[in-house]
Amino acid sequence: MIGIPLRFKTAVALVLLGLLTLLAGIGQKTIWAPAETFTATAPADSKAAPLTVIDHKLRTVEGGTVTIKVKGEGSFLLAAGRPDDVDAWVGKTAHNTVTGLSEDKKALQVERTDGEAKAPTPAGSDLWVSTESASGEMDYTWSAPADGDWSLLLASDGTKPAPSSISMTFPNDTSTPWAVPLMVLGGLLMIAGAALVVLKPKDGTPGQGGPLRNLGSQFAKRARAKATARASAKAGTGSGTRLSILVAASTAAVLAGTGVAAQASQTPEPAATGAPSSAAPSAAPAAGDSPVLLDAQFRRILEQVASATDAGDAAKDAKKLTTRVAGTELEVRTQNYKIRSRVASYDARMPVRSTKLLTTVVTSKRAWPRSVLAVTQGEGNVVPQLLTLVQGSPRENYKLVGTTPLQPGTTFPSIERNGTETLSKDDKSGLLYSGEEALAGLADRLTKANSTFKDKLVEGESSPYIADTLSYQADVVKEGVNGKFSFSHKVVPGSTVVFRTADGGALVLGRLTFNFDGTPKSEGDKLSIGSDAAVLAGGKETTSGMVLNFAESMAVYVPPADSKDPMKLVAATRGLVGAKFK
Secondary structure, three states: OOOHHHHHHHHHHHHHHHHHHHHHHHHHHOOOOOOOEEEEEOOOOOOOOOEEEEOHHHHOOOOOOEEEEEEEEEEEEEEEEOHHHHHHHHOOEOEEEEEEEOOOOOEEEEEEEOOEOOOOOOOOOOOOOEEEEEEEEEEEEEOOOOOOOOEEEEEOOOOOOOOOEEEEEEEOOOOOOOHHHHHHHHHHHHHHHHHHHHOOOOOOOOOOOOOOOOHHHHHHHHHHHHHHHHHHHHHHHHHHHHHHHHHHHHHHHHHHHHHHHHHHHHOOOOOOOOOOOOOOOOOOOOHHHOOOOOHHHHHHHHHHHHHHHHHHHHHOOHHHOOOOEOHHHHHHHHHHHHHHOOOOOOOOOOOOOOOOEEEEEEEOOOOOOEEEEEEEOOOOOOOOEEEEEEEOOOOOOOEEEEEEEEOOOOOOOOOOOOOEOEEOOOOOOOEOOOHHHHHHHHHHHHHOOOOOOOOOEEOOOOOOHHHHHHHHHHHHHHHOOOEEEEEEEEEOOOOOEEEEOOOOOEEEEEEEEEEEEEEEOOOOOOEEOOHHHHHHHOOOEEOOOEEEEEEEEEEEEEOEOOOOOOEEEEEEEEEEEEEEEO
16 A cells, blocks of 8 residues: 555646656647648759649648649739640640659759750640649649549740749648547546546455453464554555656656658658659549540530631631641531632531530540530531540641431430440451441441442331431433433541440441542533532533542441341531543
8 A cells, every 4th residue: 555645646647747748749739739731842953944833742742732833924824724634735845844742842853854855836736734823923723523543744935945934832730639639648647647646445344252251362463463563554655666667657658659750740751852742642544544525625615616627617717727627527618618708509518516516436445536526506507516536646636527417216326424335446356347347337328229338237117317318319310311320329538436325336437538420421411510510620511421529427337246147327518529531
């Protein structure tokens, strides 16, 4: 048993140690609490370059929201895009890359890549999901527009140096793992100290029998009890001393650990020199699995395509199309404008609308060229129209290469909107026919009434494009008493695009060239052409023969390999693009 003086001293020691421990825990949450953020700055001596890339890893290296302050001379641009898109756009241009943090997290690590001294302005590129412009200074909050990784690109106009004064503020680790344990331990120590003062030990139970009974024996017991009490007191003193030392040592260790923990919470273990700090593994999809466009990007592009097309259509000026229209569509519209400037009754092409967007088809194939589709039905679109857009290279914007009205009564096949697979034209994996086989079959079907694909490629009863084409060709041959006529439909090489559909089939798009060849039967016979073709041919009659060329934009659905269904014509149209006399 501990004596009263020793009990009191031990209690006081416990209360004091508990108070110190409690205060240490409270201090972890207040005066010793780590800063909520820390700021790292790019070295002032970084060599100038026309472009600066901020690596995607820096957005998540510390978790939470990252803010960026940029200072530069004049106007500059900050663009956000997928890492592979940013790298592809930068290409061989000289640039600086902010790759990570220094060991003390006070400086940003910057790597220099030599290359070409100039680049085009990145402003207006379709690769960027968002852009912000500023003059002199910019404060930017870096947040992800969608799942996955996102890098940043800084530039002025591509010729002047990009801003080099960059500082980034990151969330700090403000956790204080020792705070609550210290406060609990301090409280327990103070309670223990108070208990030693308040609680008293129970007295020993007296032996049974009268006070005079076995008196000698009782004297002996008392003597032994006193000896035992002295021994216990001595042992208690040693135990109490050891207890005090143990508590003091433990508390000192805790307090020492507290300071270390506070420091550690502000300065976590640094990453290896020259490498960015590692972020926790992300569950976001890899770039190769990401669609090449987000919905907001696609809508922005469609609006610009529709605006450019409207401007060209209104002015009948093909030059106004070139920023956003190319390929088959540019050729067809150019000739359409030329004919309409001379023949007022000639039909205009169906307008391109970005409104009433019915569906989009976006590839997850990230190599170039990239193809995407949209189905719209805005003002002036009698039926939904399939728009095909292609981006030829990273620094080019998407351009409209085909407009094809859906066949009336035809259902557009279901395709994953979050990004679908694109196949090469000769890839037949999981399909009844490859893309090139499907278009070649359609070309044969349009050329020959007895085509071997007659039952393998069909069209809806309410949309007889194939039937009307065959009927027209047959009528011309039958009624052309003064001439010999032939027709052919051939696939244009390099025009085939194949998208995997949700059922494992494919949607195949491409261009056919429809040639109409006529030769007089006898010497002196004349052939006449329509006023539309005459604009392109330079006259209406010929005694030597003529050739008319039409561009056909087509879309065919190919069922999966295990299906017994035939292929189906989904969309089709043609436009006169050439006429000449032999």
